[in-house]
Amino acid sequence: MPSDRDEMPARPTISEVAAEAGVGRATAARTLGGYGYVSPEMRERVLAAADKLGYRANALARSMSTGVSHTLGVILADIGNPFFAGVMRGISDTSRARGFDTIVLSTYEDLDEEIAAVNVLIDKRVDGVIVASTAVGPGEVAHIRAAVDRGVPVVLVDRAVASLDLDAVVIDNRDAAREAVETLIAAGHRRIGFVWGPPAAQVPATRRELLAEASRNLWTDGERLRGYLDALDDARIPFDPDLVMVGRKTEERVTQEVARMLALPDRMTALFCTETEAVTGALRALRAAGLAYPHDVALIGFDDSAWAAVMDPPLTMIEQPVHRLGAKAAEVLLDTIGGAEPRREMHTLRSRLVMRSSVAPPAS
């Protein structure tokens, strides 16, 4: 939870008032910010506690009382993805603690819906927008520029967009992927599959063409692909287009593609999955082929979950700091709304490889 920035440390914070009043921090923030619903009884308790402690509104609280709507707008690619749900929780917790409500729209990766969502949020007079944008090129960002031009601060989350010079809160996708693939290489693997790559119709024959294709698509996916290639390069393992899945990203296609990779003459012995659905799709393919992890195929996936931990054997997974990702995006946005100059930089948070039991040396 972000700390209050009082001009004088001796002054009590909203948290201290909340503790004194025996109420939640959000309730205290609402009361002291003069914003939103607080029951009369709660309000009285908060005001009594504030009085007792000698609380005086700090700079942020003052800026809050001059804001228009005390609402942040959030545009996510898909709330159905537990990753985005976790990010949203981080945004929501941080916003609440500072007395802001959040409203969410989901685009399901449709740019037209994202454009409409930005317009809805401007229409609803939000004070700022956090967006996990589906835009990939300079020709697709006019709606975001338009919001910024109208004075609505925008922070990108999860996905940087090359043509947008805005604050972006992301994870170290490239390093995370490289570390995962290095872990597989260190266990002795050289035939390592990658699901999934960019949505090309077929896998480009060369590394260079594949990267060019990736750079025309989602930044996150491209970074994970770059990390995979980095690790292969470092170990002098040649790129093999047969071991990369491209095209539509569905669990069904992953199952088909992994089945195809398993049937190659020079058999794949390890698999790196860049999404949850890539993991479950791969597990289906293994079962259908009568193969078991880690014995027949070693496996590392994105993103960690309660399910991954209870699988038998439990899965080695990359854990993203989902809550922190959202919290940080909200902090950057709220600081900007509070009057700070946007730093327009990439804020990169570290992910973590959670070692469990889905990696073993290749069966000989």
Added chain:
Amino acid sequence: MPSDRDEMPARPTISEVAAEAGVGRATAARTLGGYGYVSPEMRERVLAAADKLGYRANALARSMSTGVSHTLGVILADIGNPFFAGVMRGISDTSRARGFDTIVLSTYEDLDEEIAAVNVLIDKRVDGVIVASTAVGPGEVAHIRAAVDRGVPVVLVDRAVASLDLDAVVIDNRDAAREAVETLIAAGHRRIGFVWGPPAAQVPATRRELLAEASRNLWTDGERLRGYLDALDDARIPFDPDLVMVGRKTEERVTQEVARMLALPDRMTALFCTETEAVTGALRALRAAGLAYPHDVALIGFDDSAWAAVMDPPLTMIEQPVHRLGAKAAEVLLDTIGGAEPRREMHTLRSRLVMRSSVAPPAS
């Protein structure tokens, strides 16, 4: 997808105009409803197609053009729960097809947040509200009544609230739970654990007290408990408070409680889990005790997911019609916004028990 209600069947529908124009239905609906962002090129194609087919706005489209905001507000208990994410997708798809945007707020089961969320949505001038309410008693519904009194139609989803005479779209929780427990009984089990029950400090000693406790808490949980007790009653299996978990609902507590149940002298041989976290918590407890399903303990859980299907052995789970649940709630709400009289009834959708491999007879 809901069909259009044209007064004359010969008139083309928005879907037909969309097909003729080669655009998505949402784009056609936006253009013809005179609402939201549509690119100039798309707009022209839609209008040309509408002209060619002789399209005339139907009653709903006309009501749309007179509405205030063409936005639905959705209040969910927790978007981080894949169940609610699926419901949201259903709401969103149906709303879009009718030219409405949706904004979402998540309360994380906090009534104060729900009250604030209703106020935010009224402030944002939504045309109607769908809510999975955390309210359980007549003293907790004033905010919802207030919205209805202000002319904002409200539809409940997932959870009925006894003291609210509103349309509610729910699943057959009681029947679903009964069927699951009957399946365990039919396999030969009589010592069947239940996680989780109402948030009481300790399990009431009698069936009657337990039900009284349940009726002071979430409707959904109470219905699932009633279904469990129904199945026991039908099979003349006495209620044993030692086999019911109550209290705080977290994965960690489930793990502790299942460990406790596994250590009972008259050992539990089967377990019914009413939530995803109850399933993953139970699996952790089994592993920690060195036990395996279905051999040592048979297992049935709520809600089905891609993970449940790739577990080894795959899990027998209750699948809720999550998308349909959301779609139906949106349909009922949009009909009301379009001028239909609310039916103020419970719309009950059927769930499905997906039989896989986590149920076997008790080990003898």
